[in-house]
Amino acid sequence: MPDISSADSTVVEGAGRQSAALRKLDESIAGQRKKLEQLKARKQAIEARQRTRLKGEERRHDTRRKVLLGAMLLEQMQRDENVQRNLSAQLDAFLVREQDRALFGLSPRVVAQEPNHAPDPQ
Numbered sequence: 001m002p003d004i005s006s007a008d009s010t011v012v013e014g015a016g017r018q019s020a021a022l023r024k025l026d027e028s029i030a031g032q033r034k035k036l037e038q039l040k041a042r043k044q045a046i047e048a049r050q051r052t053r054l055k056g057e058e059r060r061h062d063t064r065r066k067v068l069l070g071a072m073l074l075e076q077m078q079r080d081e082n083v084q085r086n087l088s089a090q091l092d093a094f095l096v097r098e099q100d101r102a103l104f105g106l107s108p109r110v111v112a113q114e115p116n117h118a119p120d121p122q
Contacts, residue, residue, distance in 0.1 A: 077084040088104070095101045098108045 073087060077087055088106075091104050092101075092106055095104065095106060096109060101108060
């Protein structure tokens, strides 16, 4: 008759090896998850830097367009009196801030005050 205690110990040893193997796999999975999270964070940081760089580029391009357009319009204003009058009238309507108006030789904007509407005595 086979020794039952020896068979039981073989089963227990096999189960112990499987538990150790499963623990190793769980640890490996946890390590891989941590590495994945680190890689995701790194990817997000790179994407954020790229977005910031693109926004800066867009701002620089926008500023450059405005400068070039302004230079062209100023040159046209110097060459043609009709263009100068037309653009001055447009600027007068468009510019609100006193500092901006002064750049183009426009007088400060007169703010119309609304009449004081007192209730009618009845």
